[in-house]
Amino acid sequence: MNETExxxxxxxxxxxxxxxxxxxIAKELNARGVPSPxxxxxxxxxxxxxxMRSGIRLIARNERYxxxxxxxxxxxRKDCDTGKRSRHMRPRSExxxxxxxSLRIVDDTLWSRAQDRMRGPQQAPVxxxxxxxxxxxGLLRCDVCHAHYIGVNGREYSCSxxxxxxxxxxxxxxxxxxxxxxxxxPVKDDLLxxxxxERMAAEMQS
Numbered sequence: 001m002n003e004t005e006x007x008x009x010x011x012x013x014x015x016x017x018x019x020x021x022x023x024x025i026a027k028e029l030n031a032r033g034v035p036s037p038x039x040x041x042x043x044x045x046x047x048x049x050x051x052m053r054s055g056i057r058l059i060a061r062n063e064r065y066x067x068x069x070x071x072x073x074x075x076x077r078k079d080c081d082t083g084k085r086s087r088h089m090r091p092r093s094e095x096x097x098x099x100x101x102s103l104r105i106v107d108d109t110l111w112s113r114a115q116d117r118m119r120g121p122q123q124a125p126v127x128x129x130x131x132x133x134x135x136x137x138g139l140l141r142c143d144v145c146h147a148h149y150i151g152v153n154g155r156e157y158s159c160s161x162x163x164x165x166x167x168x169x170x171x172x173x174x175x176x177x178x179x180x181x182x183x184x185x186p187v188k189d190d191l192l193x194x195x196x197x198e199r200m201a202a203e204m205q206s
Contacts, residue, residue, distance in 0.1 A: 001102075001103075001105070006105045008029070008034055009059060009065055009105045009106070010105060010106055010110075012025055012029075012056055012059050012060065013059075013060060013065070013106045013110050013111070013114050014110065015028075016056070016060050016114050016117060017110060017113035017114045017116075017117055019117070021053070022053035022054075022056040022057045022060075023053040023164060023165060025051075025053075025056050026050070026051035026052055026053050026055070026056050026164065026165030026166070026167070027165055027166040029050075029051045029165075030050040030051050030165055030166045030167045031166070034051070036050055036051045036052075036055065036167070037055065050161060050165055050166070050167020050168070051165045051167055052160065052161060052164040052165040052167060053164045053165055054164065055165075056165075057118075060114050060118060061115075061118065064103055065103075065104070065105045065106050065111075066104055066105075066106055066107075066108060066111045067099050067100050067101050067102070067103045067104035068097060068098075068099055068100075069097070069098055069099075069100055069103065070095050070096065070097050071095070071096040071097075072090060072094055072095055072096045073089065073090060073095050074087050074088060074089050074090055075087070075088055075090060076088075135180055135184065136149075136157065136176075136179060136180060136183065136184075137150055137151050137157075138150075140157055140174075140179070142159040142160075142161065142162075142168060142170050143170070144159070144168055144169060144170040145159065145161050145167070145168040145170065147159055147160045147161035147162075147167075147168060148160050149174065150163070151176065152173070154176070155175060155176055155177070156173040156174060156175055156176055157173065157174045157176060157179065158171075158172075158173045158174075159171075159172075
């Protein structure tokens with residue numbers, strides 16, 4: 001066990017259990033220059049740019065930090081029509097679980113406090129595999145850290161790394177109507193050009 005990293009994990013659990021928000025914890029770690037987990041991976045640069053609230057939340061939910069390891073939790077299924085594979089969670093009754101105290105970083109009391117907080121009314125569920133709420137969500141990239149630009153309200157996109165933990169210095173927000181006008185309108189104009197429509201109609205008839 002890396003005790004330096006273990007101390008960060010314990011701090012995250014303690015701060016979260018004591019009432020700090022995941023965004024606040026991420027900002028505090030970034031302000032102190034604490035390396036995020038992705039800093040030691042052979043990944044793209046943005047993964048080393050800092051902590052985000054989603055990462056804090058995943059750590060606070062990870063049972064490995066209390067010495068519990070699960071196997072057979074999911075399976076990959078192939079769509080017969082598209083050929084794409086997608087991951088599906090298995091029923092918890094099919095999981096294979098064991099306890100390894102050598103992996104434990106937080107005690108059961110601290111774990112329980114964090115999970116009670118996780119189930120609180122102020123905590124939004126972790127979402128994955130959902131459809132983007134805004135047209136360009138997930139398609140825009142920050143020019144500074146290369147993180148995704150995400151819709152922060154009904155009017156603007158913002159760097160997710162800056163918004164969710166202060167890991168990026170880019171505070172520039174882009175108006176949603178403007179960027180969609182710049183990017184989407186030329187595509188629509190090209191697709192609906194009379195000459196293109198005529199060619200498409202001819203191909204369909206043939």
